[in-house]
Amino acid sequence: TLITNKAEAVREFFQHVNGRMVSKLLTALSRSMEPTSFFLYTSIVKEEDLHDAESLRYCPMVFQELIPKQWELRVVYVDGNIFVGALDASVYPASQADWRVPGVKMGSWHHHQLPDNIVRRLKTFMDRFGLFFGAFDFILTPSGEYVFLEMNPIGEWGMLERDLDLPISHAIASTLLANG
Incomplete structure (x- = not known):
């Protein structure tokens, strides 16, 4: 970068x-x-x-x-809880740069389990910066490599809660109540 x-x-x-x-x-x-x-x-x-x-x-x-994509991952971290949504990049090959471009046929969000070493790294990242919330973007390459792109401090997550029934808003509310 x-x-x-x-x-x-x-x-x-x-x-x-x-x-x-x-x-x-x-x-x-x-x-x-x-x-x-x-x-x-x-x-x-x-x-x-x-x-x-x-x-x-x-x-x-x-x-x-520009990294070859198999999956695009949105990883939402809320006070130690991790929620992951994955988009199959093969569904929208016309937009290898950004799935959000209008007119791009996007597939549906899928559940995804991160490997333990990635989870540990996410928690270390958030602990070192003293953050309770972050929306991370990753690419999972066709060869199975996880590539970190960025952490968005106010990244979107509503589509994951809606499409995958992930309790992200509950986790945010609980964190706010517990930490003021």
Whole structure:
């Protein structure tokens, strides 16, 4: 992952990841994910996109290697409780960068069990930062590797509760009541 507003750093990173790169904003510009709302999604960067890289000086962005996906995971952590939803990436191959893009046929959310070593790492991460809540994004590659993308401090989770009947809001309410 590279966070920068320097064109040369982006060009070097593009070469480092062999031209397989995505970009996204540091923060979302939208208050809603409704189709009528303006929202900038994660996008695949092509070499010709780098011709205008100098304009980055006005707006730092996040750049990451484009990772092959089998599953996309949203992992919600609430005070030691972990809730996981998985999307089968093969259902929407037209959007290898971002499943939220309007018009992309998205499959349904599936339950997923994280390996113990990933669970331990999540708990260590949250403990070290002193956080009770976080929504993590992971990719599970076709070779079975879990790749951490980011932790969203206010990430969305309602779709997991709705579609998978996960008690996330109950866990949040219990944590708030217990910790003030």
